[in-house]
Amino acid sequence: MSLLRKRVEELIPEKQEEVKAVRAEKGDKVLCEVTVDQAYGGMRGVKSLVTETSLLDPHEGIRFRGLSIPECQEQLPKAAGGDEPLPESLFWLLMTGEVPTQAEAESLTEEWNARSEVPEHINKIIDSFPKTLHPMSQLVAAIGVLQEGSLFAKAYADGVHKSKYWETTYEDSMNLIAKLPNISSRIYRNTYHNGDVIASPGEDWGANIAAQLGYDSHEVKELMRLYMFLHSDHEGGNASAHATHLVGSTLSDPYLSFTAGVTALAGPLHGLANQEVLRWLNVVIDEVGGLPVSDEKLTEYIWDTLNSGRVVPGYGHAVLRTDDPRYTCQQQFALKHMPEDPKFKLVKQLHELVPPILTSIPKIKSGAANVDAHSGVLLTHYGLTEDNYYTVLFATSRALGVLASLTWDRALGLPLERPKSYTTEWIKNNM
Ligand code: NMX
Ligand code: MLT
Numbered sequence: 508m509s510l511l512r513k514r515v516e517e518l519i520p521e522k523q524e525e526v527k528a529v530r531a532e533k534g535d536k537v538l539c540e541v542t543v544d545q546a547y548g549g550m551r552g553v554k555s556l557v558t559e560t561s562l563l564d565p566h567e568g569i570r571f572r573g574l575s576i577p578e579c580q581e582q583l584p585k586a587a588g589g590d591e592p593l594p595e596s597l598f599w600l601l602m603t604g605e606v607p608t609q610a611e612a613e614s615l616t617e618e619w620n621a622r623s624e625v626p627e628h629i630n631k632i633i634d635s636f637p638k639t640l641h642p643m644s645q646l647v648a649a650i651g652v653l654q655e656g657s658l659f660a661k662a663y664a665d666g667v668h669k670s671k672y673w674e675t676t677y678e679d680s681m682n683l684i685a686k687l688p689n690i691s692s693r694i695y696r697n698t699y700h701n702g703d704v705i706a707s708p709g710e711d712w713g714a715n716i717a718a719q720l721g722y723d724s725h726e727v728k729e730l731m732r733l734y735m736f737l738h739s740d741h742e743g744g745n746a747s748a749h750a751t752h753l754v755g756s757t758l759s760d761p762y763l764s765f766t767a768g769v770t771a772l773a774g775p776l777h778g779l780a781n782q783e784v785l786r787w788l789n790v791v792i793d794e795v796g797g798l799p800v801s802d803e804k805l806t807e808y809i810w811d812t813l814n815s816g817r818v819v820p821g822y823g824h825a826v827l828r829t830d831d832p833r834y835t836c837q838q839q840f841a842l843k844h845m846p847e848d849p850k851f852k853l854v855k856q857l858h859e860l861v862p863p864i865l866t867s868i869p870k871i872k873s874g875a876a877n878v879d880a881h882s883g884v885l886l887t888h889y890g891l892t893e894d895n896y897y898t899v900l901f902a903t904s905r906a907l908g909v910l911a912s913l914t915w916d917r918a919l920g921l922p923l924e925r926p927k928s929y930t931t932e933w934i935k936n937n938m
Pocket of ligand 1: 551775776777778780813817818819820821822823824825826865870871872873877878879
């Protein structure tokens, strides 16, 4: 049995007891009341989920199992010669709540490499997707096909006892995560490089993704490790985590549950915003006739976007009320590796100009930069300019968080999610 599975197996009874005790002691405490406005308003601020892997504070940002982004960067094991956390070490942290040793993190590298092969008939199906199909649709379809290998679906059909659901959920999650670099990079190479697919070099997960996209440098491998670490998890209420959890609560297998998360991420108000940001920057550059651009012209363009009933992508958030620390962390990477990049300078300029404009509009709750305001310029700097591919990278990373959570959902026996809805008629007559 793998080191991680053994550790999870040891932790499950403790956690089950802890949850039982918490529910016995605090089960009737009120987390929040829900107003009619919240029911119409996308349930913003409704506290009604339990997710163990991470917690988001509106002013401080995300903590993965209690650790902030800088703390993770300091404490989590890294690749030899690298400064950024290995995604493997973050996954171990999300699964166990513990910082892994270097050997534990490396055991995951080894295990994911061993599980990474995608069956040839599935590769052929992926190769048959038209290049015009959006990469996110290709990803959803590819994972849907991969589902034929679901061990959870097979175990369920064979009548497995509910106390063992977590075991095949864990195995499916590990297999899916292990295969994602092959799948995501195949989609990229098929769509933009005439199907010239690159075999995995068998390094760590982030380095494999970089190499298979076509980048061999230490710097891009570091960027990919950072990117995969940063986008992995954002507590349970964001649309991709919630969709995975909701579909998973029906006992749909991890492959199908994750496709729900991926389709949620494909929306422009969620993960697709990283594509939208790059497009928006490129349109600005075209329209103003190149860089640098004056603050006045840029301000005019921001207002044009708003006045034409569109959002400024990369800004605002449903929970965060200050700059996203994932933005700040990417900015630090850019300052270290590409301080003179003109598009990075444009991102910095926007970071000065957009927030005061958005906060001058009373209905907007936050004008601060979110994670998507930055990621595209980092990728563009190294030549990955195909913006409609960007959300595939976000989704690849998000698998780490939502599949760790799904494993715990099953270990804790969380039930089918099914909130109550009302009609407007009912509210008019009864409230
Ligand atoms: N540009 C223009 N209008 C905005 C923006 C923005 N960046 N942010 C919020 N608003 C509007 C919003 O559309 C809403 O308008 P209306 O009432 O007419 O529908 C109003 O302000 C109130 O919204 P908030 O309560 O401030 O934000 P909400 O929680 O509803 O939405 C987002 C959060 C993230 C959907 C919103 O800020 C947004 O659309 N931002 C731009 C898209 C984006 O960057 N999304 C990525 C988020 C991070 N991620 O990766 O998922
Ligand atoms: C995320 O990473 O999921 C986004 O920031 C959206 C969210 O948290 O609502």
